[in-house]
Amino acid sequence: MAVLTVKDLKVRYSAKGPEILKGIDFEVQDDDFLAIIGPSGAGKSTLIRCVNRLVEPTAGSIRLLGEDVCSLNAKALRNLRRNVGMIFQEFNLINRMSVMDNVLSGRLGYTGNIRSFFRAFPQDDVKQALYYLDRVGLSDHINKRADELSGGQRQRVGIARALMQRPKLLLLDEPTSALDPKISREVMALIRDIARELKVPALCNIHDVQLAKEFCNRIIGLQDGYKKFDGATETMRDADLDVIYEMEVL
Amino acid sequence: MTEQTTTPDTIGAADAPKWSRYKYPESLYKHGTLLLILLFLGYSLHFLNVDIGLLIGALGRFAGVVSDRYYPPDLEYVLDWGYLASILDTLQMSFLGGFAGVCLAIPLAWFSAWNVSPNRRVLFPLGRLGVISCRAIHETIWTILFVSVLGFGMLAGVSALTMFCIGFAGKLFADEIEAIDMGPVEAMRAAGASSFQVFLFAVVPQVRVAFTGIAIYTWDVAFRAATVVGFFGGGGMGWYLKRNVQQLENLRVAAIILSIIVMVLIAEFLSGWLRAAVNRAK
Numbered sequence: 065m066a067v068l069t070v071k072d073l074k075v076r077y078s079a080k081g082p083e084i085l086k087g088i089d090f091e092v093q094d095d096d097f098l099a100i101i102g103p104s105g106a107g108k109s110t111l112i113r114c115v116n117r118l119v120e121p122t123a124g125s126i127r128l129l130g131e132d133v134c135s136l137n138a139k140a141l142r143n144l145r146r147n148v149g150m151i152f153q154e155f156n157l158i159n160r161m162s163v164m165d166n167v168l169s170g171r172l173g174y175t176g177n178i179r180s181f182f183r184a185f186p187q188d189d190v191k192q193a194l195y196y197l198d199r200v201g202l203s204d205h206i207n208k209r210a211d212e213l214s215g216g217q218r219q220r221v222g223i224a225r226a227l228m229q230r231p232k233l234l235l236l237d238e239p240t241s242a243l244d245p246k247i248s249r250e251v252m253a254l255i256r257d258i259a260r261e262l263k264v265p266a267l268c269n270i271h272d273v274q275l276a277k278e279f280c281n282r283i284i285g286l287q288d289g290y291k292k293f294d295g296a297t298e299t300m301r302d303a304d305l306d307v308i309y310e311m312e313v314l
Numbered sequence: 315m316t317e318q319t320t321t322p323d324t325i326g327a328a329d330a331p332k333w334s335r336y337k338y339p340e341s342l343y344k345h346g347t348l349l350l351i352l353l354f355l356g357y358s359l360h361f362l363n364v365d366i367g368l369l370i371g372a373l374g375r376f377a378g379v380v381s382d383r384y385y386p387p388d389l390e391y392v393l394d395w396g397y398l399a400s401i402l403d404t405l406q407m408s409f410l411g412g413f414a415g416v417c418l419a420i421p422l423a424w425f426s427a428w429n430v431s432p433n434r435r436v437l438f439p440l441g442r443l444g445v446i447s448c449r450a451i452h453e454t455i456w457t458i459l460f461v462s463v464l465g466f467g468m469l470a471g472v473s474a475l476t477m478f479c480i481g482f483a484g485k486l487f488a489d490e491i492e493a494i495d496m497g498p499v500e501a502m503r504a505a506g507a508s509s510f511q512v513f514l515f516a517v518v519p520q521v522r523v524a525f526t527g528i529a530i531y532t533w534d535v536a537f538r539a540a541t542v543v544g545f546f547g548g549g550g551m552g553w554y555l556k557r558n559v560q561q562l563e564n565l566r567v568a569a570i571i572l573s574i575i576v577m578v579l580i581a582e583f584l585s586g587w588l589r590a591a592v593n594r595a596k
Contacts, residue, residue, distance in 0.1 A: 158516060229505055
């Protein structure tokens with residue numbers, strides 16, 4: 065069953081600016097771990113940000129979890145975003161807050177304004193946070209400030225924060241680009257295992273083709289706003305990569 | 315196609331690549347602007363008929379006036395309990411005005427910071443308007459306005475200082491908010507947080523230290539303004555200054571001005587020390 069259906073998606077950031085996405089169609093099934101690959105500037109980040117409307121699409125339609133994303137008002141959009149966990153290239157943690165508060169901030173969509181003012185999250189949320197922190201291997205760092213952690217540990221905080229939303233879809237925006245190759249592999253493996261465990265589909269921007277082949281069951285290739293490839297990982301040939309990157313692939 | 319490479323041999327050749335820091339239109343704008351500014355300065359000097367000769371002798375005459383009329387300062391007068399209490403009044407006015415001003419400036423700064431404003435169509439222009447109107451009117455004019463509405467005394471003074479502090483801190487707060495890293499903001503929005511929650515979790519932790527520094531600086535500036543506010547009927551030591559100026563009690567005026575200088579120095583020293591402490595506490 066399709067969790068996400070994108071049809072003829074077009075984006076430009078300003079009326080006279082260049083078109084970043086020029087008509088993209090794809091679907092994410094409920095058991096997909098889908099990679100989006102492509103050279104820098106192909107529109108990968110823009111595409112993934114359209115799904116939860118961090119970027120406003122110019123034209124086209126997006127159906128996510130049975131709702132038409134583009135027609136939602138502010139309140140309905142916030143409710144939909146609660147169901148979509150997002151993990152970022154630069155982690156986007158709140159550096160001056162503790163690891164625990166960072167993870168709990170994943171529950172803000174379900175927490176009232178007054179509770180969030182006092183950071184008085186319900187006990188169930190705290191228990192859940194402790195569980196996920198343990199699951200990503202950070203039990204010893206709960207009270208540290210986020211900026212005291214290493215890159216790999218910070219991304220694990222990012223993962224735990226996204227899981228706190230009990231997401232029905234994970235959006236991963238270059239989750240490993242800021243990490244070294246060994247830790248990249250560990251983090252990707254962790255995300256894939258958790259996604260399988262919780263039966264959550266994932267949509268993952270990634271520029272490392274090797275990692276995409278290793279961890280993802282399907283691959284979409286973008287180039288300059290056009291979709292150049294869409295298929296199961298095993299069906300991708302070097303010739304397809306040549307088209308996506310328009311250059312020799314190592 | 316032959317590749318053109320720069321070697322020492324090609325330097326100075328007719329077809330060698332050229333580079334200059336300012337290309338034609340930019341260089342014209344840059345030097346033209348500079349010329350215009352200089353021309354306007356010269357014109358203003360000429361138009362106002364400023365007598366440079368008078369200015370040169372001014373320092374000597376100033377020293378003469380001070381030693382003739384304002385020396386020795388009447389220190390006994392400023393050590394009187396009534397006057398000391400008015401210093402405390404001024405201090406309290408600056409605290410109250412600074413506190414209220416900073417508290418009101420925070421939401422206004424949030425509204426008027428384009429990147430995280432909860433509503434760009436309505437609240438953003440309102441926030442900007444609020445901060446700008448507070449800045450547009452000088453603190454002495456605020457005092458005159460409030461004195462005419464609330465009567466002489468501390469309440470008018472505190473209200474005037476509050477308006478002054480909103481304008482002063484609001485602008486600095488908004489600038490600080492607009493310079494934050496937008497990554498956490500994006501993350502909180504993606505998690506479904508409301509604008510208020512985004513402000514609490516993604517903005518406040520990033521600006522907390524800077525805000526504390528600005529708040530202390532605001533109090534420092536408010537204290538200086540408080541002495542002037544009193545002069546126009548807002549209460550505190552400025553009132554004594556006005557009375558003695560009008561009664562031509564020059565020796566007392568000298569003592570009062572000295573006391574203001576001492577208090578401002580203390581405030582400046584204290585605020586500098588506090589801000590350094592806050593910066594260290596990162």
